[in-house]
Structures are given as structure tokens and as C-alpha cells.
Amino acid sequence: MNGIKIRGTGRCVPEHIVTNDDMAKIVETNDEWITTRTGIQHRHHCTTESHTFLCVNAAKSALEKAGVTPDEIGACIVATVTGDNIVPSAACMLQKELGLPEDIPCFDLNAACTGFLFALHTMECLLNASPRKFGLVVGAEVLSRTINWADRGTCILFGDGAGAAVVECREGWPSISAVMGSRGDDELLRLPGIETGERGFISMEGTKVFKFAVEAVPACMDAVLKKTGKTVEDVDFFVFHQANARIIDLAVRKYHIPPEKYYKNISEYGNTAAASIPLVLSELQDQGRIGPGSRMLVVGFGGGLTWGSALIEFA
Ligand code: COA
Numbered sequence: 001m002n003g004i005k006i007r008g009t010g011r012c013v014p015e016h017i018v019t020n021d022d023m024a025k026i027v028e029t030n031d032e033w034i035t036t037r038t039g040i041q042h043r044h045h046c047t048t049e050s051h052t053f054l055c056v057n058a059a060k061s062a063l064e065k066a067g068v069t070p071d072e073i074g075a076c077i078v079a080t081v082t083g084d085n086i087v088p089s090a091a092c093m094l095q096k097e098l099g100l101p102e103d104i105p106c107f108d109l110n111a112a113c114t115g116f117l118f119a120l121h122t123m124e125c126l127l128n129a130s131p132r133k134f135g136l137v138v139g140a141e142v143l144s145r146t147i148n149w150a151d152r153g154t155c156i157l158f159g160d161g162a163g164a165a166v167v168e169c170r171e172g173w174p175s176i177s178a179v180m181g182s183r184g185d186d187e188l189l190r191l192p193g194i195e196t197g198e199r200g201f202i203s204m205e206g207t208k209v210f211k212f213a214v215e216a217v218p219a220c221m222d223a224v225l226k227k228t229g230k231t232v233e234d235v236d237f238f239v240f241h242q243a244n245a246r247i248i249d250l251a252v253r254k255y256h257i258p259p260e261k262y263y264k265n266i267s268e269y270g271n272t273a274a275a276s277i278p279l280v281l282s283e284l285q286d287q288g289r290i291g292p293g294s295r296m297l298v299v300g301f302g303g304g305l306t307w308g309s310a311l312i313e314f315a
Pocket of ligand 1 (some may be wrong): 028029030033034037038113152153154156204205206207208209210213243244271273301302303
């Protein structure tokens with residue numbers, strides 16, 4: 001299989017910032033607890049912005065940076081669990097707004113916080129079967145819609161935003177070698193659907209999910225390194241899903257990753273689920289810390305349960 005590489009990234013976050021002190025006005029919590037337990041200081045929540053608005057702006061920016069026009073796109077995937085509608089999908093709304101071709105698949109993918117990673121792998125497969133060689137992969141969430149404001153264990157965690165990547169597939173390029181896993185579980189982390197009649201609040205057994213995450217992250221990383229025959233030293237940048245700063249710190253310590261090779265933006269955005277990895281990629285590109293030739297090891301984990309990792313290069 002021919003591999004994909006990233007051509008350009010973009011992002012969009014809503015304007016309204018909710019601080020930890022704002023949270024303390026709603027539930028019994030405080031800045032010190034949230035900062036030390038999670039690393040989160042702010043999160044952005046939509047007020048007037050829609051999910052589609054976030055996707056469109058992130059995607060436009062990624063297309064511009066990639067120097068790719070909408071008519072060159074061969075597939076569009078939006079990884080999300082919080083689209084404006086179930087039907088039409090967020091990807092079809094994006095197609096409409098951007099004027100993407102009609103003879104391509106546009107669809108949403110639900111793998112919760114691992115969604116962007118599953119979508120990258122799916123895109124690699126799709127582009128191998130497409131006459132067009134560019135793909136649009138977006139991770140976007142409006143998790144503020146799903147927050148139970150009476151649950152201090154979860155309401156402080158989540159934020160809204162979108163990140164996008166335009167990828168290219170070329171003959172001879174190495175595959176991103178994605179390693180992915182799933183374990184059906186509706187006890188640890190759940191966001192009910194419409195048929196249940198329940199209000200759609202996220203519920204989570206935080207400590208158990210934390211334990212799952214600290215086991216999943218190194219297992220995924222080891223599997224990708226083994227699959228690609230690379231070592232930690234061969235990787236230019238480690239991109240972790242931003243769920244809790246302590247989960248990232250544990251991985252960084254375990255693999256002796258130096259500060260210039262990883263990044264945390266959880267203090268600014270909180271956990272944005274499928275948007276978190278592309279938000280990191282987009283900020284890193286804008287800061288000039290990743291660019292042509294960079295090799296990134298991307299790691300995600302989340303509801304489902306799902307987990308995964310891949311080694312992706314910048315074209
Ligand atoms: N403010 C103050 N106290 C809080 C609080 C808050 N916002 N939320 C919970 N607490 C309290 C609890 O009530 C508990 O009090 P108790 O000991 O008197 O019962 C105490 O803090 C410890 O709670 P616990 O849930 O065990 O905390 P924790 O250290 O596990 O941290 C999370 C909670 C959610 C931050 C942490 O478990 C986590 O990050 N989990 C993984 C999240 C994740 O990865 N999720 C998504 C996957 S994508």
C-alpha cells in the first residue's frame with residue numbers, strides 16, 4: 001500500500017474561553033485541583049459557532065497551507081461524536097460548504113478521542129483506491145453540548161475545537177503503519193445516543209479510564225516502533241492525545257522524550273476528543289516545529305474503548 005503524508009494543517013477554536021475559576025462558580029472545584037490533576041487551565045466553548053463553522057475554517061486553513069484546491073480532494077472524513085446533525089454528516093456539510101467534488105466519499109467516523117487516528121488510516125486506504133491523491137481529514141468536537149454541569153469529575157475536562165489535515169498519497173511513500181485497537185465497553189466512558197431517550201451527557205469512570213490510558217499509550221507506541229523498525233530516536237516529534245497532562249508526562253518519562261520533541265496544549269483547550277491531535281499538529285506547524293520531512297509518532301486513546309498510534313511524515 002502506498003503511504004500518505006501530511007501536506008498542511010489548520011485549526012479553528014471558538015472564541016469564548018472558560019477558565020477554571022469560571023468552573024468553580026458552577027461546581028465545587030478550584031483552579032489548583034483542576035491544574036494539578038489534569039493540566040487544564042482553560043477550554044474554549046462554542047457560543048455562536050456551530051460544529052460546521054469550526055470544520056469549515058479548520059479545513060480552509062489546511063487547504064491553503066497545503067496549496068491544494070477543493071477539486072483535488074479524493075475523500076473527506078470528519079472524526080467526531082458531536083456533529084450538528086447525525087444526518088447529514090459533518091463531512092457532507094463540509095463538502096457542501098467547501099464545494100468538494102461529488103464523486104468522492106464524505107463521511108463521519110466515530111472512534112471518540114482516537115477518531116483522528118482511525119481516520120488517517122482509513123484515508124490512507126481510500127486514497128490508494130482513488131484517482132485523486134489528496135484527502136481531507138478533520139477532527140472536530142463541540143463537547144460543551146454533552147457536558148453534565150452537575151458532575152465535577154467530567155465537566156471541567158472538555159473543550160470545543162477543530163483541527164484539519166490535508167494529506168497526500170504517493171506511490172513509494174511508506175505507509176503510516178497504523179496500529180489500532182478497540183474493546184467494546186459502555187461502563188467506563190459513555191455518551192448516550194438518541195434512542196435511549198436520555199439527555200446526551202458524557203459519563204466517565206475517570207480513574208479507570210486513566211489506568212486504561214497509561215497502559216494503552218506505551219503499548220501502542222511500542223507496537224508502531226516494532227512495526228516500522230524505528231526507535232524513539234528516529235522520531236522527530238511525539239504527538240499525544242491531550243486528555244490529561246499526567247498521562248503525557250508518564251509516557252514522556254518512560255521513553256525519556258526530551259522537551260523539544262513533544263507538546264502539550266491541554267492547558268489552553270482541555271480535552272477536545274477527536275480534535276485534540278490535529279489541534280496539536282496545526283499549532284506545531286504554525287510554530288515551525290514540524291514541517292517538510294518531519295516524522296511524527298501520533299498516539300490516541302479514548303471511548304469505545306479505542307486506541308491507536310501511527311508514524312506519519314510531513315510531505
Ligand atoms: N474538583 C475538585 N475535586 C474533584 C473534582 C473537581 N473537579 N473532580 C473530582 N474531585 C474529587 C473526587 O470527588 C474525589 O474526592 P473523594 O476522594 O473525596 O471521593 C477526588 O477528587 C479524587 O477523584 P478521582 O476521580 O479519583 O480523581 P482522579 O485523580 O482520578 O482525577 C480525572 C480525575 C478525571 C482528572 C482523571 O481520572 C482522568 O484524567 N482520567 C482520564 C481521563 C481521560 O483520559 N478521559 C478521556 C479519554 S479520552
